[in-house]
Amino acid sequence: MTRDDDLQRLILAVHALARIAALDTQNDAPAAQWRTLKLLREHGPQRVGDLATLSRVSQPGMTRLVHQMESAGLVARGIHADDSRVSVVSATEEGLRELDRWLAALSAALAPHVADLTDAEWDAVRTSADALALRVGMQPELAR
Template sequence: MSKAEDLERIVVAAHALTRIAAIETRNEAPAAQWRTLSILRTEGPLRLGELARESRVTQPGMTRLVTQLHEAGLVERVEDPSDSRATVVSATAAGLRALDAWLVQLSSALAPRFADLDDDDWAALSRAATILATRTSMTMEASR
């Protein structure tokens, strides 16, 4: 198998894991909510347009989502001090707690699927997770 095919398999498997976890946790919150809160935790406050671009949704779609998250107390919206026409969005403490709780739900839901792995397989997954986390953070920084 080629390196490109291995990367493709990782991406497809990651999407499948996300879908499986969402189904098994019975969490009805949209994936975009968790993706948005994750981006805000990693990147800090962002202008609405930047947040839409990072999340790969339209600006009107992000505006709707941010309105819902704001009404739920998960994000704050403030006027950008450098441009009164723009809005800056940040995660609230409640939003970060909700994200943390969801991540615990995800790992708990997925744990049984991996319970039979031996120490070598766990070490391989741990190493892969470290490499992926490093490479994805490098890519995100370079795209700015």
């Protein structure tokens, strides 16, 4: 197997785990919603364009997502402190509570699927997660 094969298998396995979690939790919210709330918690209020860059999605896509999340009470728009012409998006208290609930549900849903991993396998998962998190702009300690 090549390194490309390893990365492809990793990506497919992570996607499969995400799908399993979505089915097990019966959560039909888009994964981008949870990623956006996590980014807002980690980085604080953001302009829509900056949030799109952090999330690696298009600005129009992020604008649509923010509108949906704002309608659901998960985020709020405010005025930028330095430029009143610019709006910023921040997570609401309700949005952060929902994120915490989803993360707990996600962990519970995934636990049975990884319960038999050995300590060495967990070390490999942690090492891989940290290495890849750094390469996509996340801090390892924030990725955990």
